[in-house]
Amino acid sequence: MYSFFPKPLPDETVYSLLCRFHLASAQASFKGNTLKLFKINGSRPNNEFPSFLNEFEGLSGIDMPTLINQMTSFHYYEPFLSPDMCLRLYDSLRTGKTESLQSQLGIVASRFTYGKELKSCPLCMKENIDTYGTTYWHLEHQITGVLSCPKHKCILNSEVCSPIKLLLPKLNKNLNVEVFDGEEYRFSSLLASELHDLNCDIHLPELYNAYWDRLRELGLLTQCGRVRQATLHKLVQKCLERLSDKTQHFRTLYHQVQKDYFPQCLLYQRSVQHHPMQHFAFIFSLFDSWEHLKKFIVSEHTCDALPNNQSVKVELDWSYFINQLINGQSLRKVAASAGVSIATLKARAIQYQVPIATRPSKVFDKERRIIWRKLLIGKPTEDIATDLGISQGAVEQVLKCYPEVKELRARIRYKAKRDEMLAVLEKCIRDNPSFTRNQIKQAENAAYMWLFKHEKSLLNKVLPKAILRQRRHIRT
Ligand SMILES: [Zn+2]
DSSP states (O other): OOTTOOOOOTTBOHHHHHHHHHHHHTOSOIIIIIIHHTTOOSSOTTSSSOSOHHHHHHHHOOOHHHHHHHHSTHHHHGGGSOHHHHHHHHHHHHHTOOTTHHHHTTHHHHTOOOOSEEEEOHHHHHHHHHHHSSOOOBHHHHSTTOOBOTTTOBBOEEEEOOTTSOOOOOOOSSOOOOBOOSHHHHHHHHHHHHHHOTTOOOOHHHHHHHHHHHHHHTTOBOTTSOBOHHHHHHHHHHHHHTTTTSSHHHHHHHHHHHTTOTTHHHHHOTTSOOOHHHHHHHHHHHTSSHHHHHHHHHTTOOOOSSOOSSOOOOOOOHHHHHHHHHTTOOHHHHHHHHTSOHHHHHHHHHHTTOOOSSOSOHHHHHHHHHHHHHHHTTOOHHHHHHHHTSOHHHHHHHHHTOHHHHHHHHHHHHHHHHHHHHHHHHHHHHHOTTOOHHHHHHHTHHHHHHHHHHOHHHHHHHSOOOOOGGGHHHHO
16 A cells, blocks of 8 residues: 555546546556556556456555445446346456446446546536645546536536546636536436435335336326326426437437337336436436435335236225325325325315315315306306306316216216207108108118117117018018
């Protein structure tokens, strides 16, 4: 171990510290001396997965967990790996066997490859010079998908870095900084929050539970737990649209959205190793930030892990859920555990006369009675809405509270339809007294068929007597 080995600066990468060590040790050649010292020959020290951590630990005195967790992008991947894959990644970094990691992690297949560029923030650099007297490479600026500085919101500078050259970020005197606080910043901030959240206990199972529960909460699942694909697609597309042409990574991602491959692949191919970019894009669409996702997970959203492939129709035990409401559980929570929308649960609660904190709508209290009367006489909801100057949804909300009225309205509508069909047929018979059953059927097919299907005996009563089968040929 070298006593003059520089101490790592906050969020510094292994490569950055290697460069600073070279400058501090005053070695003649970066390639010839320093890289040889760390037994680096041929492999890229500025790679996402350095192969020399074993030697680095010995010479720098920084312990392996710190090196791996805080100075490589290990934790960027960690929540999205299976326990087995996570161990493999850690072990590969520890032992330096990092050659096949890219393909093992699905990076090659997903095309979210780590670039040859190193990125830096002009404002961070200025601060670092002022505080530490040097610039250095920040880990949070290097991870795949970061566009702007999570601290200063400005677009990052990129410098192409030859694999075996020494390079520290160059301070540009002209501090012409472009600040973005839109999607670029929010997405970058999501990535950085996860990267620095070293104590987080989120892994794939919790993550997938949160995905499905959130889909349910957002009304993106049907009653039997299937994804409303078109709506979800629209949501994800809208969230990623502004980022779609920012870098090759985002172009790849957006292409996957347009091809209907993403996010379906993430939801339905759980055994496949997905790139963090895909998870982050989905988290971004559903939760916006890492903090929101964590809050959601902590708030004990209880739910089955995966919806069944077969649609299962379950008759809900409403009294159980109503009791939960009476016991003070929130509408949101109970609706989520019942797998219904909040509006449906609200309607049930009103029906069970459970006072709920959130009012259905002010319009209801005043005009509920009027709406109810109009509903009772079978007036179409659309007409009632127009009469009272309220939304059709509001009228339907009232209707939902009275299942018996709903039934009555169905009967009223049925009777009206029957009378209409009957009148059509009777008119045809009156106008054409010589028509046979068959001729009537041909003349008024719709009415005939409706009555045939729903009111067969009534139809038989109105129609002229059937001609006996053996006499049919005589008439023709
Ligand atoms: Zn910055």
